[in-house]
Structure formats: structure tokens, C-alpha cells
Amino acid sequence: EEIRGPILVAALLSVVLAAGIGWVVARGPARRLEAMARAASDFAGGRTAVRAEAGGDDEVAVLARSLNRMADELQERLVLLERERSQLRTVLEGMVEGVVLTDPTGRILLANDAFRRIFNAQLPVEGRRPLETARVPALQEAIESALEADEPVTREIALGGAQDKVIQASLASIRESGETVGAVAVFHDVSELKRLERVRREFVANVSHELRTPLTAIKGYAETLRDGGLRDPETAAEFVRVIHRHAERLRALIEDLLDLAAVEQGEARIDLAPVALRDVATQAEAVARPAAAGKRHTLTLDVPGDLPRVLADRDRLGQVLINLLDNAVKFTPEGGRIEVSARPSSGRVVLSVKDNGVGIPPEDIGRIFERFYRVGRSRDRREGGTGLGLAIAKHLTQAMGGTIEVESRPGSGTTFRVSLPAA
Ligand SMILES: Nc1ncnc2c1ncn2[C@@H]1O[C@H](COP(=O)(O)OP(=O)(O)O)[C@@H](O)[C@H]1O
Ligand SMILES: [Mg+2]
CATH class of the missing domain: 3.30.565.10 (Histidine kinase-like ATPase, C-terminal domain)
Known part of the structure; x- marks a missing residue:
């Protein structure tokens, strides 16, 4: 789209120019000018390989040469733009993160494959609102907020369903001379991170709980012994046995924990x-x-x-x-x-x-x-x-x-x- 405009204008100008000159100049050059006009309109039609006849050294030939130079330059630029565009595509499609670009009304202009995968988006994605393609209200809300906000916006989007995904979204509006022309958003699947975080928290809670149980027992029985329990030798012996059992449990637990930590961190010596x-x-x-x-x-x-x-x-x-x-x-x-x-x-x-x-x-x-x-x-x-x-x-x-x-x-x-x- 971006390239077609300038080409059209240039081509149109060339056509008008060529026709005008053709009209002014007598019959001889008129045929060459006609050919030149045809070449120019071919070029405008997208057949970028055509060139005007540029033989001779009269004004018509000079005109034809500059027309051809313009054609060369345009073609070069087209190739360059095409290459840039395909590089951008490659980068976007190769990304693990989902990427979306919207217009100022929130319609999707561009989305990569990761976006479609993360949100299980219905095709086509381009030209539709996020909610129409992905059915995730939080996504729609995030994009609307980004379009309105001056600052970048971050959101955590929970996707329900069987897989229980958590997506971290970073969004920002795109401004051109003070006016919002769209928004760009990047989505990162943090489900695995969240899961690990939960496992770690549960582990810490479990360890604390498992350690506290025998400790509480040991403390309780020791206090009873201190506060007069020692006077009855039979009860005292029983209490000491209980204390010993819990202390043993505590030792086993700590040994297992150390063992586990060592193997998990690859620090345990394994001699094969x-x-x-x-x-x-x-x-x-x-x-x-x-x-x-x-x-x-x-x-x-x-x-x-x-x-x-x-x-x-x-x-x-x-x-x-x-x-x-x-x-x-x-x-x-x-x-x-x-x-x-x-x-x-x-x-x-x-x-x-x-x-x-x-x-x-x-x-x-x-x-x-x-x-x-x-x-x-x-x-x-x-x-x-x-x-x-x-x-x-x-x-x-x-x-x-x-x-x-x-x-x-x-x-x-x-x-x-x-x-x-x-x-
Ligand atoms: N042979 C088995 N038969 C039945 N259940 C078992 C068996 N082995 C392990 N389990 C189950 O797996 C759990 C975890 O085992 P383990 O990690 O050795 O812990 P622990 O032996 O300290 O309870 C056990 O608590 C038990 O519920
Ligand atoms: Mg066991």
C-alpha cells in the first residue's frame, strides 16, 4: 500500500508529461512519445521491468532516459521495501511472544503466529477486533486501555480452560505528532513460571509445616518434663521416648531435604x-x-x-x-x-x-x-x-x-x- 501511492503519482505525472509533450511536438517524435507513454502506464500497472526507448540525443531521448532512471530507482526501492517487509515477517513469525498491531479504533492490522496460538484466535485475525477473533474480554480491554493511555500498559491475562494459561501482556499506544495512530502489544506466556512459583511456595510451606510438627511436640513434652513431669519416673521415661521419636523424625526430614537439594542441584556425587x-x-x-x-x-x-x-x-x-x-x-x-x-x-x-x-x-x-x-x-x-x-x-x-x-x-x-x- 505504502509504495503504490508514490508509484501511481509518479506514473501519472509521467503519463501526463509524456502526453503533453507528444501533443506539442510534431509527428516525428510523437510516435516515440506515444511509446514512452505506453511504457509509463505499463510501469504504473505494476510491470516494473518495462523501459522506454531511449535512443538518440534530442529532447525526447533525454526525457525517456530520465523516465527510465526514475523507473530503475523505483524498482530498486520496491525490492528494498519487499526485503525489509519479509525480514520483519520472519522476525515476527519466529518469535515466541505474541505480537499484535492495531489501528486507532482497535482493529488488528497485523498479528503473528504466536498471537494466534496463544489466544487460539479464529482466522482471519487481520481487520477484526480482538474480541471477535479471540473471545478474551481481557485482551480487548487491555488494547482499549493502551489506546487511551499515555504510558505503556501491562496486564496479566488468565486464560481459563483446561490448560490454565497465564499471559503477561505489555501494550503501548503509537503516537504520531500527538495523535494516536494505533497500538502495539506483546504477549508472553508465563504459565510455566507461575507454576514453578507456586511449586516453590508450596514447598516452603510444606517444609515449614513438616518441621514444625515434631518441633512443637518436642517443645511440649520437654516443657511438661520441666514443669514437674520429671517427678513421675514412668511418665518421664515415656515422654523422653516420644521426644526421641520426634527428634529422629526431624533428623530424617532434614537429611532427606539435604539429599534432595543436593541431587536436584546436581551437586550430589554420582560415581557411575x-x-x-x-x-x-x-x-x-x-x-x-x-x-x-x-x-x-x-x-x-x-x-x-x-x-x-x-x-x-x-x-x-x-x-x-x-x-x-x-x-x-x-x-x-x-x-x-x-x-x-x-x-x-x-x-x-x-x-x-x-x-x-x-x-x-x-x-x-x-x-x-x-x-x-x-x-x-x-x-x-x-x-x-x-x-x-x-x-x-x-x-x-x-x-x-x-x-x-x-x-x-x-x-x-x-x-x-x-x-x-x-x-
Ligand atoms: N508401594 C506403595 N504402595 C502404595 N502407595 C505407595 C507405595 N509407594 C509409595 N506410595 C505412595 O506414594 C507416597 C510418596 O511416597 P514417598 O515419597 O516414599 O513418601 P513416604 O514414604 O514418606 O510417605 C506415599 O506417601 C504413598 O502414598
Ligand atoms: Mg517412602
């Missing part, structure tokens, strides 16, 4: 070396055996000695396995069956811990690897865990280049599978 799974499994089983015996579980080990060795950190892998066995023991009612087994699987070895315990409801299974997540919080808190075991197990497994999966049916049992690359 070929490891015989049978050894690791036997050791972990020995650790879990007393607790399993306490609940009269049958604990079996099916890890062949001739399995390929895996590439892992022996101690860390033991830690993962002990965590899984600890859970299996805890979340299986008395007299259950727990089995540790391992099988090779296309360049990897899969280690399984299977129980026939309470199982995990489908609605919780996606979250059990999250820090502090427990199924039915009160149910599993009684078991005395920190809710960090699986988060640690997952991070450790991943740090060793492995994966961890869970499969469960409420009421019939749970299987955790750790897959590690063969050494």
Missing part, C-alpha cells in the same frame, strides 16, 4: 561404574528385612547372578531400592508379599519392586514423585514417612541415566520399575 544388581539387591533386602519381618511380609529376591551389570552409582542405587522397599513394607497390610526382581531388556536392565499392598488410586499416581506428596495425607503420614522418598528416588535414578515408573491397582498392589543402562 558397572554394578552387579544382585549385590545391591541383596544388601537392600537385608536392610528392609527386619521391618518386613515385623509385619510378617514374605520378602523374595529374584535377581539372577548372570544379569548384565548396569552403569550406576552403587550406593545411590541401593538408596533408591531401600526407598522402594520401605514403601512396599509400609503400604502393604500385614502378611503381604513383596518381590524384588530384575530382567534384561534391550540394552538395559529393569529392576522391579512389587507388592500386593493397598495400591495407589489413579488420581494420585501422577503426583507421587512430587516432593511431600502422599496419598490421602493423613493415611500415609501415620506411616511416619517424609513424603520425600520417591522424589529422591526419581532424581537419583535420573542422575544415573535411568528411568523410574510405577504401575498400581488400588487394593491389589503396586510395582515400581527402575530401568538402567547396561554397563
Whole structure:
């Protein structure tokens, strides 16, 4: 559009000029002038490759040459403009942020692909109001505010629906000699940032809560002892045991937190070396055996000695396995069956811990690897865990280049599978 105006004017001028001269000059040059007029109108019609005949050195030839020079220059400028425009397009379409340009009434002049994607805009976007194409009232409101305001405007736009997106919008009106000629807006999807922020806040709240519970108990019992509780040796002994249990819980929690922080930040030392799974499994089983015996579980080990060795950190892998066995023991009612087994699987070895315990409801299974997540919080808190075991197990497994999966049916049992690359 911008280019057509000047071209038309220039072309029109040339036509008028050529015709005028043609009229004045006698028949001889008239034919050449006619040809020149045709060339000029061709040019105006968009056929920018045509040129007038410029032979000879009379006035007509001079005119033809300047006409051609003008044509050359215009063509050059056209190419330049076209190139700039395509560069702008490339930049806009390559952006992660949505970008929109509107006219002073708020109609969209230009929008990039990211904008259409973020707002799920109906095509065509250009020429319509934001509300007509995207059905997000907050977007319409933001653009109207930007058109009215002297200062840039920022908004946070929540998009409902399944994906629960939060979009940060920065908008500004465009002024030309004091008059608003449009607005430009940039949209940034901050949903992931928001989610991380929420996770962090929840984590801090959880940690504080988990630390406070045993601390409050310790303080309470200690105060009772101080205020005369010591006089009855039997009660005193019981209170000291309770204090010790809570202190132990506090220690476990802090140790788990430090462990988790270290693996998450990649600070934990992970020494990968070929490891015989049978050894690791036997050791972990020995650790879990007393607790399993306490609940009269049958604990079996099916890890062949001739399995390929895996590439892992022996101690860390033991830690993962002990965590899984600890859970299996805890979340299986008395007299259950727990089995540790391992099988090779296309360049990897899969280690399984299977129980026939309470199982995990489908609605919780996606979250059990999250820090502090427990199924039915009160149910599993009684078991005395920190809710960090699986988060640690997952991070450790991943740090060793492995994966961890869970499969469960409420009421019939749970299987955790750790897959590690063969050494
Ligand atoms: N074998 C299992 N059977 C049933 N539920 C399990 C099992 N393993 C883990 N869970 C569920 O996953 C949650 C998280 O486990 P974990 O991170 O080890 O925490 P914790 O053992 O401290 O409760 C548990 O609280 C429990 O609800
Ligand atoms: Mg656990």
C-alpha cells in the first residue's frame, strides 16, 4: 500500500508529461512519445521491468532516459521495501511472544503466529477486533486501555480452560505528532513460571509445616518434663521416648531435604561404574528385612547372578531400592508379599519392586514423585514417612541415566520399575 501511492503519482505525472509533450511536438517524435507513454502506464500497472526507448540525443531521448532512471530507482526501492517487509515477517513469525498491531479504533492490522496460538484466535485475525477473533474480554480491554493511555500498559491475562494459561501482556499506544495512530502489544506466556512459583511456595510451606510438627511436640513434652513431669519416673521415661521419636523424625526430614537439594542441584556425587544388581539387591533386602519381618511380609529376591551389570552409582542405587522397599513394607497390610526382581531388556536392565499392598488410586499416581506428596495425607503420614522418598528416588535414578515408573491397582498392589543402562 505504502509504495503504490508514490508509484501511481509518479506514473501519472509521467503519463501526463509524456502526453503533453507528444501533443506539442510534431509527428516525428510523437510516435516515440506515444511509446514512452505506453511504457509509463505499463510501469504504473505494476510491470516494473518495462523501459522506454531511449535512443538518440534530442529532447525526447533525454526525457525517456530520465523516465527510465526514475523507473530503475523505483524498482530498486520496491525490492528494498519487499526485503525489509519479509525480514520483519520472519522476525515476527519466529518469535515466541505474541505480537499484535492495531489501528486507532482497535482493529488488528497485523498479528503473528504466536498471537494466534496463544489466544487460539479464529482466522482471519487481520481487520477484526480482538474480541471477535479471540473471545478474551481481557485482551480487548487491555488494547482499549493502551489506546487511551499515555504510558505503556501491562496486564496479566488468565486464560481459563483446561490448560490454565497465564499471559503477561505489555501494550503501548503509537503516537504520531500527538495523535494516536494505533497500538502495539506483546504477549508472553508465563504459565510455566507461575507454576514453578507456586511449586516453590508450596514447598516452603510444606517444609515449614513438616518441621514444625515434631518441633512443637518436642517443645511440649520437654516443657511438661520441666514443669514437674520429671517427678513421675514412668511418665518421664515415656515422654523422653516420644521426644526421641520426634527428634529422629526431624533428623530424617532434614537429611532427606539435604539429599534432595543436593541431587536436584546436581551437586550430589554420582560415581557411575558397572554394578552387579544382585549385590545391591541383596544388601537392600537385608536392610528392609527386619521391618518386613515385623509385619510378617514374605520378602523374595529374584535377581539372577548372570544379569548384565548396569552403569550406576552403587550406593545411590541401593538408596533408591531401600526407598522402594520401605514403601512396599509400609503400604502393604500385614502378611503381604513383596518381590524384588530384575530382567534384561534391550540394552538395559529393569529392576522391579512389587507388592500386593493397598495400591495407589489413579488420581494420585501422577503426583507421587512430587516432593511431600502422599496419598490421602493423613493415611500415609501415620506411616511416619517424609513424603520425600520417591522424589529422591526419581532424581537419583535420573542422575544415573535411568528411568523410574510405577504401575498400581488400588487394593491389589503396586510395582515400581527402575530401568538402567547396561554397563
Ligand atoms: N508401594 C506403595 N504402595 C502404595 N502407595 C505407595 C507405595 N509407594 C509409595 N506410595 C505412595 O506414594 C507416597 C510418596 O511416597 P514417598 O515419597 O516414599 O513418601 P513416604 O514414604 O514418606 O510417605 C506415599 O506417601 C504413598 O502414598
Ligand atoms: Mg517412602
